[in-house]
Structure formats: C-alpha cells, structure tokens
Amino acid sequence: MKELVVVSGKGGTGKTSITAAFATIAKGAVIADCDVDAPDIPLILEPSIRSREDFSGGKKAKIIPENCTACGICQSICRFDAISIDKSNGKYRVDPTLCDSCGVCVWNCPENAIEFNPVINGELFVSETRVGYMVHAHLGIAEENSGKLVTLIREKAKKIAKENGKELVIIDGPPGIGCPVIASMSNATLALAVTEPTTSGEFDLVRIIELTKNMSVPAVVVINKWDINKEVTENIEKTLKKLNVPLIGKIPYDRAFTEAQIHKKSIIEFAESTTTKTIKNLWKIVREKIEIEN
Numbered sequence: 001m002k003e004l005v006v007v008s009g010k011g012g013t014g015k016t017s018i019t020a021a022f023a024t025i026a027k028g029a030v031i032a033d034c035d036v037d038a039p040d041i042p043l044i045l046e047p048s049i050r051s052r053e054d055f056s057g058g059k060k061a062k063i064i065p066e067n068c069t070a071c072g073i074c075q076s077i078c079r080f081d082a083i084s085i086d087k088s089n090g091k092y093r094v095d096p097t098l099c100d101s102c103g104v105c106v107w108n109c110p111e112n113a114i115e116f117n118p119v120i121n122g123e124l125f126v127s128e129t130r131v132g133y134m135v136h137a138h139l140g141i142a143e144e145n146s147g148k149l150v151t152l153i154r155e156k157a158k159k160i161a162k163e164n165g166k167e168l169v170i171i172d173g174p175p176g177i178g179c180p181v182i183a184s185m186s187n188a189t190l191a192l193a194v195t196e197p198t199t200s201g202e203f204d205l206v207r208i209i210e211l212t213k214n215m216s217v218p219a220v221v222v223i224n225k226w227d228i229n230k231e232v233t234e235n236i237e238k239t240l241k242k243l244n245v246p247l248i249g250k251i252p253y254d255r256a257f258t259e260a261q262i263h264k265k266s267i268i269e270f271a272e273s274t275t276t277k278t279i280k281n282l283w284k285i286v287r288e289k290i291e292i293e294n
C-alpha cells in the first residue's frame with residue numbers, strides 16, 4: 001500500500017485543489033481527508049456518505065453537583081483554570097472547553113464527585129465520490145486531539161483500499177507542522193509539499209521540509225502560483241537546491257482553480273488548459289516516485 005501525503009507549511013497554498021486534481025487523475029485511489037480542522041476537499045468531490053461513526057478524542061472531567069461538597073480542592077489543583085464555582089448552586093463545575101483531560105481533579109476529589117468519561121468530539125465518515133472512496137471527518141468546534149482523528153482516518157482509508165484492491169491512498173494533509181501534520185505524514189511513501197512564492201510561504205516550506213527529513217519521509221515540492229512573484233520563486237528554487245529536495249514543477253496562477261471550486265469540480269474536470277497539462281505531468285512524476293501503475 002502506497003500513501004501520498006500532500007502537505008503545506010501554511011494554509012492557502014492550493015494544497016487541496018492539487019489533491020483533488022490528483023485524485024481525479026488517479027481514478028480510484030482512496031482519498032483520506034486529514035485536514036480535519038478545515039475539510040475542504042468534500043466541497044469539491046461531493047461525497048455520498050455510506051457509513052459514519054463517532055470519534056472520541058479522550059475523556060473530560062464532569063462534576064456531579066449532588067456529590068460535591070464545594071471544598072474547592074479541584075479548583076486549586078487544576079492547572080488549566082477549567083474549574084470554577086457555579087453561582088447558581090454554590091457547587092463547582094468544569095468548563096469542558098478548558099479541560100485538558102489530565103484527570104488530576106478526578107483522582108484528588110475527596111468525595112469521588114468527578115466523573116471522567118469519554119466524550120464524543122466528532123464523526124468519521126466513509127463515503128463514495130465520483131473519483132473513488134473518501135474517508136473524512138467532522139470535528140466539533142473547539143475540539144482537540146485532531147492528531148488521533150488523523151491517525152484513525154489514515155487507518156480506515158488503508159483498510160478500505162485493501163478491501164477494494166486499491167494500491168494508493170492520497171492524503172490531504174493539514175496545514176502547518178503540528179501534531180496532526182506529523183500524524184498525517186508518519187511512514188508515508190512520499191510527501192508532496194505545495195508552496196507559494198511569498199516570504200511566509202518560503203519560511204513555512206523550510207519548516208515542513210525539515211519535518212519530513214526528521215521523519216525520514218521522502219519529499220518533493222511544487223510551487224503553486226509561481227508567477228505571482230518570480231523573485232521569491234527563484235529564492236525558493238535556490239533554497240531547495242541547498243536542502244537537496246527536488247522541485248518537481250511549477251504551476252502558474254490560474255483563476256480556473258477558483259472557478260472549478262465554485263462549480264464543485266477539480267480543475268482537471270473543469271476545462272483543459274496549460275495548467276491541467278502541467279498538473280498531469282506532475283502526476284506522472286509523482287506516480288513514478290511512488291512506483292504505481294496508474
């Protein structure tokens with residue numbers, strides 16, 4: 001099983017549009033939407049949900065008012081300021097958005113008045129799209145532990161690929177370099193880093209490349225919208241040479257990406273152009289790198 005993860009050190013580089021384009025060309029690869037905080041690829045590929053399951057990212061503390069004697073111990077030891085007095089009944093209560101699930105209050109309450117149960121943070125979906133199966137998720141607002149959810153999405157996508165005789169999973173990775181990105185890249189066959197020619201784009205690209213090196217994941221780079229700032233594009237090319245990371249292509253700025261998204265299509269499905277030819281060539285290079293047939 002091969003896993004291609006499309007990442008970007010920052011948001012807004014066009015990572016998801018390129019992932020959708022690759023998924024369209026690849027025909028039948030399983031798509032794993034690991035950008036769980038801002039899942040955009042379903043907006044393009046319009047998945048039909050076939051199954052869903054609850055996702056629990058961990059436990060949260062909850063005080064049972066009837067058992068609480070208002071001694072205040074829990075409030076004094078909670079390092080996350082998640083516990084406060086409930087003025088309506090004089091008992092203490094936990095703010096679940098602040099609770100970090102450490103469990104310290106639970107083990108120190110003299111009255112055993114604090115429950116510590118798994119909470120549902122989101123939902124995991126298996127869907128069918130016009131280009132193949134997709135595993136995606138919905139994470140509740142302000143919910144955390146998206147790294148665990150990303151791992152679950154990848155596992156599920158690999159399982160579906162195996163069951164359906166597919167050799168490739170294409171992962172739309174989260175932006176940045178945090179825990180969810182690490183979860184989306186670990187042991188991947190290849191990381192494709194999408195960047196743009198801005199100062200922050202270059203800075204974040206270097207950070208994501210360092211991360212791929214630390215994780216021993218082979219990486220290649222695409223510069224999207226390369227012609228909006230040719231000077232920075234040149235700088236990025238020099239930087240990549242120093243880092244010894246292949247630049248496999250440059251995609252020009254093209255409003256067709258936005259137009260295609262408005263029409264709920266990948267750019268490949270939208271209209272034939274020099275940009276789509278460039279992307280098809282990129283796919284050939286990626287396919288060779290990960291050694292798959294189609």
Ligand code: SF4
Pocket residue numbers: 063067068069070071072073074075092108109110111112113114
């Ligand atoms: S430690 Fe237990 S009894 Fe004391 S305030 Fe907290 S919940 Fe109530």
Ligand code: SF4
Pocket residue numbers: 060061077078079080081082083094098099100101102103104105106
């Ligand atoms: S579990 Fe930890 S973070 Fe949550 S309320 Fe208790 S002490 Fe605070």
